[in-house]
Amino acid sequence: MLATGLGTMVRRLPALAMAAGGLAWRANPRDTAIALGGNLLAGFFTAFGLLATSDVLASLFAAGPTPDRVRDAVPGLVVVMAAAALRGVLLAAARWAQARLKPQVERHAERRLFELTTRVELTAFDDHDFHNGMRRARDNGVPDTATVVETTISVLTGAVGVAAPAVALGLLHPLLMPLLLVTALPAGWAAVRTARMRYQAFYRLSAARRRKFMLSDLMAERQPAAEVRAFTLREFLLGEYDRVADLEQDVQLDVARRQAGAEAAGDLLTGVATAAVYCALGGLLAAGVIPLAVAGAAVLAIRTGQASLTTMIQNMNRLYESGLYFGDYLAFCDLAATRIPPSPTAVAPPEGFTRLTADRVSFTYPGADRPALTEVSATVERGEVVALVGENGSGKTTLAKLLAGLYHPDSGTVRWDGADLATIDGDALRERISVIAQDHTRWPLTVRENIVMGRPLDEERLVHAAAAAGADRVIDELGQGYDALLDRRFRGGHDLSGGQWQRIAAARGFYRDATLVIFDEPTSALDARAEHALFDRIRRHAHGRTVVLITHRLASVRFADRIYVLDHGRVAEHGTHTELLASGGLYADLYELQASAYQNAPQEAL
Numbered sequence: 280m281l282a283t284g285l286g287t288m289v290r291r292l293p294a295l296a297m298a299a300g301g302l303a304w305r306a307n308p309r310d311t312a313i314a315l316g317g318n319l320l321a322g323f324f325t326a327f328g329l330l331a332t333s334d335v336l337a338s339l340f341a342a343g344p345t346p347d348r349v350r351d352a353v354p355g356l357v358v359v360m361a362a363a364a365l366r367g368v369l370l371a372a373a374r375w376a377q378a379r380l381k382p383q384v385e386r387h388a389e390r391r392l393f394e395l396t397t398r399v400e401l402t403a404f405d406d407h408d409f410h411n412g413m414r415r416a417r418d419n420g421v422p423d424t425a426t427v428v429e430t431t432i433s434v435l436t437g438a439v440g441v442a443a444p445a446v447a448l449g450l451l452h453p454l455l456m457p458l459l460l461v462t463a464l465p466a467g468w469a470a471v472r473t474a475r476m477r478y479q480a481f482y483r484l485s486a487a488r489r490r491k492f493m494l495s496d497l498m499a500e501r502q503p504a505a506e507v508r509a510f511t512l513r514e515f516l517l518g519e520y521d522r523v524a525d526l527e528q529d530v531q532l533d534v535a536r537r538q539a540g541a542e543a544a545g546d547l548l549t550g551v552a553t554a555a556v557y558c559a560l561g562g563l564l565a566a567g568v569i570p571l572a573v574a575g576a577a578v579l580a581i582r583t584g585q586a587s588l589t590t591m592i593q594n595m596n597r598l599y600e601s602g603l604y605f606g607d608y609l610a611f612c613d614l615a616a617t618r619i620p621p622s623p624t625a626v627a628p629p630e631g632f633t634r635l636t637a638d639r640v641s642f643t644y645p646g647a648d649r650p651a652l653t654e655v656s657a658t659v660e661r662g663e664v665v666a667l668v669g670e671n672g673s674g675k676t677t678l679a680k681l682l683a684g685l686y687h688p689d690s691g692t693v694r695w696d697g698a699d700l701a702t703i704d705g706d707a708l709r710e711r712i713s714v715i716a717q718d719h720t721r722w723p724l725t726v727r728e729n730i731v732m733g734r735p736l737d738e739e740r741l742v743h744a745a746a747a748a749g750a751d752r753v754i755d756e757l758g759q760g761y762d763a764l765l766d767r768r769f770r771g772g773h774d775l776s777g778g779q780w781q782r783i784a785a786a787r788g789f790y791r792d793a794t795l796v797i798f799d800e801p802t803s804a805l806d807a808r809a810e811h812a813l814f815d816r817i818r819r820h821a822h823g824r825t826v827v828l829i830t831h832r833l834a835s836v837r838f839a840d841r842i843y844v845l846d847h848g849r850v851a852e853h854g855t856h857t858e859l860l861a862s863g864g865l866y867a868d869l870y871e872l873q874a875s876a877y878q879n880a881p882q883e884a885l
Contacts, residue, residue, distance in 0.1 A: 292434070292595070295602040298609065299431040302424060306383040310376040317373030318436040324366040370436075377432055381425045388424035388608065392417060395615035401685050403618040406645040412611045415485055420608025423601040430598035437591025444580040444587070458556045458581065465552055469545020470596030473538045478603040480534045484527050491523045501767065556581065620687065620705060627707045629696040632794045632825065635659040640681055640691035651677040652848045654691065658841075659795070664826045666836035668866065669845035675829045676717060678845065679797050682827060684708045713793035717800040717829070719784040721775075723766035726754055730786045744790035750782040799829045814838075833870045842866065 303311040396413060403409045497503050498516050507513060560581070637657045643650040652674045659665045659682065667675040680686045681693055684700045693700045700708065722729050730741060730750070741761070745751045757763035757773055765783075766772040775783070781801060788796050814835045828836065836842055837856040844851045844859065844866045852864045859866035 291602065292598065295427065295598060295605070296431045296435070298605070299424075299427045302388065303380055303384055303428045303431075306387040307380060310380045310383070313376035314373050314380060314432050315435065317369040317376065318432065318439055321366045321369040321373065321436075321439070324362045324369070373432075373436070377429060380432075381429055384428045385421065385425040389421045391612065392421055392608070395612060395619070399615050399618040400620050400687070401680070402645055403615070409614065409618065411486060411489070412607070412614055414489055415604070416608045416611035419481070419604040420611065423604040424608060426601040427598060427605040430594045430601060433594040434591060434598050437587050437594055441587045441591055444583050458559055461552050461556055465545050465548030468548075469541050470592055470599070472541040472545075474596050474600035474603070476534050476538050476541070477600060480530050481604075484530055487523050487526055491520065491527065494520045494523065626698075626703060628703050628711060629698055631696070632711065633661050633696050634694075635682060635696075635795065635825070636694045637678065637681060637688075638692050638694065640678075640688035640693060642677055642681060642686060642688050650689075650848055652681070652688075655845070655848070655850050656691075657682075657843050657850065657853070659825055659827060660840075661825055663840040664828060664838065666839035666842045667827065667829045667845060668831070668833060668836060668842060668869070669851075670869075672847075673845040674848040675845055676799055677848075678843075679714070679799055679827060679829055683712050683714050683795075683797055685714070711794045713788045713791040713796045715784050715788040715796075715798050715801055719780070719787075721765065721780055723768070723772075724764070725759075725761065726757065726763050726765060726783065727761040729765060729783050730790050732787055732791075734791065740790060740792065744786045747789040748782045748785035750779075750786040753779045753782055793824075795825045795827070797827045797829075800831070801828075833866070833873055844869075 300311070300315075303314075399409075494516060498507065498513075498520070507516065635658070637655060639654045639656055640652060641650055641654055642652045655674070655678060657665075657667075657678065667678060669675055677686065681688055684693070684703070684705055687701055695703060695708070722732075727736070727741065730744060742751070745754060753775065754760055754763070759771075764772040765775060767774040785798070785801050788798065828839065830836060839856065841853060842856060842859060843853045844864070846865055852859060852862060852866060854862070860870065861867075
């Protein structure tokens, strides 16, 4: 794409037109047919009107009295007016259809993008190339899908507008047709060159603009505003912004300079070509090759064709440039399709639930230097509370995501009652599992929507889930109750503390009423009283269900049926709380360390 020339562009245009036409047809077949059909028929009437104009001029330039010549020209004038009127009606209908197509095409393309991004495997979002491609496709590719469709139709309209005078010139005299096409080459060369320069700048600045947008969020959004001030980050962030903005500005100024040169050269060459065309036309007339009436019609046809040609070249430039971004969109859709987990033999998980087993699973994040998990084995029985503990980076959350089917291991297997999760339909599996993530999303929705999360509404279960998570007290303090909007960026919205958000997130897990519930650090933002109450509720909620609990608070996992201690991506030990304390291993060390911190704190303070 970055090295594309005029010839390559011309070869690529049919493929772009086909892709754009297919997209438009899927968005709305009727409007697509009207837009294309109206423009094509309008071109026919353009050519017909030019030929009729030649007859009018022939009548006016014929020998005889002027009244007779004017009377003879009247039928031709009527034909010219009728052709112009029909052409105007057809173009108006085509423009109406094009205006309707634009929002429909953009919506169709955007929905297609989101269909893919919500289906790809979770590890795709840890891949820099995937994420960069997604941002280009979303920020530039999607808006330019509508532009590609619009300019494709405009290029076809321009082509018809050029073809009609060209055909008319050919019918008037075969030597006249090439004269119109001579003016196309200089403008085409300049258009392609400037478009390629713009795309080169866009491609070079893609990652830099991502960082610039990130910095703008840090300096202009509410959430980081307190820390920006607390850590006096203003000058640091502005310095980072200036560094990225300087790069962007330097590239843009360089592109502007080179584009100005290319456009000036194109305009100069176009002027020379136009002068040559009119000199050739004058020579044909002087040599008697064509009569005066044909020369007059030829001048009108050339002027009409040049106007259409200029418009067509401009639209070809827009189509080519938008086609580069549209190509990013198509390329990302193809890339995303390869990152969708294959499911040729996917089946529903077995009915009921007895055991979930991880057998010697290993997993490495994209681009990581070392595995997050190495040959880890763990078993979760029905009705058990199983705790995953360990220091930061030990692999607890990664193992939980493997158990939930969010990641697939690089080696080893995770089995649900003997069925490999890799062969089970992902959506069907996740209907049986509830995951409350440590970095849970603070959805800008109402309280009710934050808890129900798209599932069928059951008011009784909603109230019970809120009470089980301790979120009922939070909701009672909000004026609108369950209808309160949890986002201060909107009028009437509310902001919650970290602990209050954790209770809302826990309520999601309780409302889902899943067979397996995974809580990842559910109390990290809660005070001691609220933490004790939530763990007590989790114990009661676990009755008849299976719970996987990840926490650093080892005093809270004493009730667990089994505890897995992870260390640098491996299971260091496992057993009950009593067994692990007796073994004197890593768990005992961590437990004693936490316990001593509470015991020694008053003495150290004295």
